[in-house]
Amino acid sequence: MKKNAAIFLKDNIFFVSGDIDFYNVMDIYNQSLLLFKTMKQVIFDFSQVKSSDSSGLALAIEWIKLSKIDHQTIQFKHFPEKLLSIAKVSSLYDVICPL
Numbered sequence: 001m002k003k004n005a006a007i008f009l010k011d012n013i014f015f016v017s018g019d020i021d022f023y024n025v026m027d028i029y030n031q032s033l034l035l036f037k038t039m040k041q042v043i044f045d046f047s048q049v050k051s052s053d054s055s056g057l058a059l060a061i062e063w064i065k066l067s068k069i070d071h072q073t074i075q076f077k078h079f080p081e082k083l084l085s086i087a088k089v090s091s092l093y094d095v096i097c098p099l
Contacts, residue, residue, distance in 0.1 A: 005049075007031050012039065013077075017048035025055040029062060042067055047078035057083045060096060 005018035007028045014032060036042060067074035087093045
């Protein structure tokens with residue numbers, strides 16, 4: 001069952017909201033691509049995310065890859081604790097939360 005999730009841009013910050021899962025993660029990714037490449041600094045705010053499975057972490061990793069290709073800085077705000085836990089056990093914590 002597909003859950004509701006969305007992404008919107010406000011004040012040069014991408015706000016991710018709803019329930020991110022395997023069924024809607026590509027919708028969020030594709031919507032972000034429309035403006036992603038035009039920005040020098042990319043900020044994603046997850047404060048409105050209600051839940052996420054590991055596809056939310058995969059989404060963040062894809063955004064990091066894109067930012068490296070386009071020489072952009074990237075920042076995640078209010079990254080869900082559940083995803084940080086998955087990142088830690090997957091040895092990806094330093095990728096998501098660099099020093």
